[in-house]
Amino acid sequence: MPVININRNDFCRLIGHEIPMKTIEERIPMLGVGWEGTEGEEFSIEVFPNRPDMLSVEGLARAFSSFMNIERGLREYKAEPAEEFLIVVQPKVMNVRPFIVSCVVKNVDLSDDLIRSVIQMQEKLHVTHCRKRKKAAIGIYDLEKISFPLTYTTEKRTFKYVPLEEKQEMSLQEILEKLPKGKDYAWILEGMNEYPILLDSRGKTLSFIPILNADENKIDNKTKNLFIEVTGTDEKTVTEVLNIIISTFGDRGAKMHKVKIKYPDTGIIYTPNTSPKMMSLEPKYVNKILGLNLRNYEIIEYLQRMGHDAVEINKENIEVTIPIYRTDIMHAMDIVEDVAIAFGYENFEAVIPNISTIGEENPLEVFASRLRSLMVGHELQEVFTFILTNKKNLFNKMNVKETEIAETANPKTEEYNVVRNWLLPSLIEILERNQHHEYPQNIFEVGDVVILNPYTDTGTETKKRLALAMCHSKTNFAEIKSIVESMMKNLGINNYKIEEAEHKSFVAGRCAKIGIDSIELGVFGEINPVVLENWKLEMPVSTAEIDIDLLQKLI
Template identity: 50%
Template sequence: MPVISVNLQEFVKFVGTDLSITEIAEALPMLGVAWEGYHDGEFSVEVFPNRPDMLSVEGLARAFSSFIGVRPGLRRFEVESPGGRVTRVEGKVSPIRPYIGMAVILDFPMEENALLSMMQLQEKLHITHCRRRRKASIGIYDLDTIVFPITYTTKPVDFRFRPLEWDSKITLRDILLKHPKGIEYAYILEGLDRYPILLDNNGTVLSMPPIINSEDTKVTLNTTNLLIDVTGTHLKTVLEVLNIVTSSIAERGGRIGAVRILYPNKELVTPDMNPRSMVLNIKYATKLLGIDLTVKDVKMHLRKMGYEVEGKGNCDEVEVLIPCYRTDIMHQIDLVEDIAIAYGYGNFEPELPSISTIGEEDDIEKFSHVLRDLMVGFNMQEVITFYLSNEDKLFRRMEVPAEPLVKTANPKTEEYTVLRTWLLPSLMEVLSRNQHNEYPQRIFEVDDVVILDEKTDTGARTERKLAAAVCHADTGFHEIKGLVESFLKNIGIRGYKFEELEKGCFITGRAAKVLVEQDEIGYFGEIHPKVLENWGLKMPVSAMEFSVNKIYRYVKEI
């Protein structure tokens, strides 16, 4: 989780009341951050990933100011119309990095602390919410060096401009090979022959997203007007990050202005700083928290967390206005959590549940620990991936036919629409995302999948699986077969046999299923080149997957 450094004087100024470091250290963790320490006029806190709006001194102080009652309630932001501020998005960027959002801040009171805070906010957002710039990336520019309209386009690898902190113009190819930021993030643009570029009406380069800004548009201590852009592959993330950055910077002063974004087939005006609305059922909150809540109580607690609440008397529901920077609020359970924080976890009275048994770790969990230790002994690195996936990853990319599975009723994103039925697609995605790291790569996962089962009360059951994948230039069927044999020998499985397996994700003739008493407990093989191509992998992969539940059953019988 990201750790931010906060200047004490700056923090106190934005909170709006005198505070000692002791008072801050005692109260701030109650807001949901971890205190790291204080030294030489600065304190450090660890911010949980669900609160990216608190990754700056301005955002943290804003939340704390509401929490301690100095300035409770909703923060509203006025946004001036775009006027002549227009950015044209060319279709060339669609397959690479299709989305962009922009905002301007006029008459900004620039100072050194403001510049340092902007840099830190960018860095921490890039690491967390932006997924190391892959999902979104941020650029901040001196608006007075830019002439609208701006064009978001692509340029060939030999196009030249002067990147930030560089002495002369160099090609886009050389930026990825020589510039520190280019080297660090080149993997995002790997395999492309044209790269995203932002140009103003005079042909001045603003930046090469998501790599580096231009020296020509650099923000300095003399800058009074700012342009903010966020580009990315996911529009929702782009707009969320834009709101977080814009609202944080605007806490220092200045006027927010919009920019008109002209896509080939639609138009957006950004940023949209209007609050969202969500209905909260008070009985639902009362039941979850175990405390009696009135409309007045709900208003008081939610205002402490920066919301505004509309509702009167003893009504069962209230309308909650959510600030534009609270990207973590997706369901009324999130509002209930904030009520609990405002109420104070220390104020809840603990109760021992009335149970007649003593809890202990499940046998499958104990066995899973043994399997993890064994895989680590095989020089494998454990990964942990999401239960949620999508049908494209589970079936199309793996070249296997689709099968019935559990689907989410109201997915927020196309990335996560179903519950996974096997682990290998998750490992392939990990390998795909780590091609910039050195080889060989040897990874495994021991975790649950969800299988439809009409015999159960819920219509589905969880099953524990173990999967492993090896990726390097020389891997093949014999390497994964050797790993499988060593694995089975070490866990005590005897009397197994291999039979040829036909499965679309494996090369024909280089895959096998593992049988014990004619019961298939797993399979392994060499991944098909078409599957490698679907995942953008250039190295061969061999892989295996086993049912931990079945293995455990046979191990118990030994």
């Protein structure tokens, strides 16, 4: 999780009160951040992924000020309409990096503190919420050096401009091969024939997205007006990131102006959208979850201490207005959590659970831990992936026929709209995203998959699986077979059978199934070159997937 460094003096200036370091150390962890320590007038905190708005001194000061009852309630950020700021999105960029949002920020006092805060926030957002710039990337420019309208388009690898902190023109391909930022993020653009570019009306390059800005429009401490853009592959993420950024500048007294964006298919939109979200909250739900008996006015006060606005509609309903920077609020339970934080976890009465059983570790988890130890003994690294994915990853890229699986209702993004029914695609995706790291890359995961089962109450059944993947130049069927057999023998199983199998994800003749008696436990082998090509993998891969539930029951 990201750690950020905060200057106490700047922190206190933003709050408008002098706060002793001891008070900050005692109270700030109550907001759900980790205290890392102090050095002189600076302190460090660890920010959890659900609160990207606190990845800057401005965001942290804002949250702390509300929590300490210094300035509570909703903070609104307005952006004035301005027709002269226009971005035209070209059709050919829609299949590459389709989303762009933007804002013009004026009357900025770019002090050393603000520059340091913005750079830190941009870097930490890129690593976390932006998924290393793949889902979103931020560009900040000197407005006075730009001529509108802008064009968001793509250009060939031979296209040239002068990148940031360089003196000579370089082609896009040279930037990816020679410059540090190019090398770090080239993996995002793999497989593309043309790359995203932002140009102004004079044809001058603003940025090679999401790699590196142009040197001509960089900012310095003399800059007063900024142009900010966020591009990405996920519309929700780019919108959230822009809202976090404008709230940062808004807290410094800057004035925001909207940017007009013309899409080739959906028409014109104006960004940023500074309208806060609304959510209905039932007080009885709050009290049921927290085990309290709070009155409506108390719930409202606690919500105001967390930066929300709230009004009583009637005794059964409170309408909550959520600030634009709170990207983590998705369900009423998130609002309840804020009430609990403001109430103070230290104020909850400790109660012994009213149950007569003695807890112990689930036998399946004990067995899974044993398998983890065996995999680590084979020098495999454990990974943890999301149970949510998409059909393209599960079926198309794995070269298998689509089957009926559990799907999510009203998904927030197309990237995560189904529940996985096997683990291997998740491991292959990890390998795809880490091709810029050295080999070998040998990984495993013990994780859940969801299978449709009409005989259960939910129509689904959760199964635990073990999957492993070996990725290096010399991996083959024999290597993965030896690991699977070693696992079985270490578990004391000698009556297993290995037979040749057919599976479209694997090379014909290099695939086998393993089982006990007539019960099939899993499959392993060398990944089909078609699958490797679908995932843009250049190294051979051998994999295995074993049903842990079945295996435990059979031994």
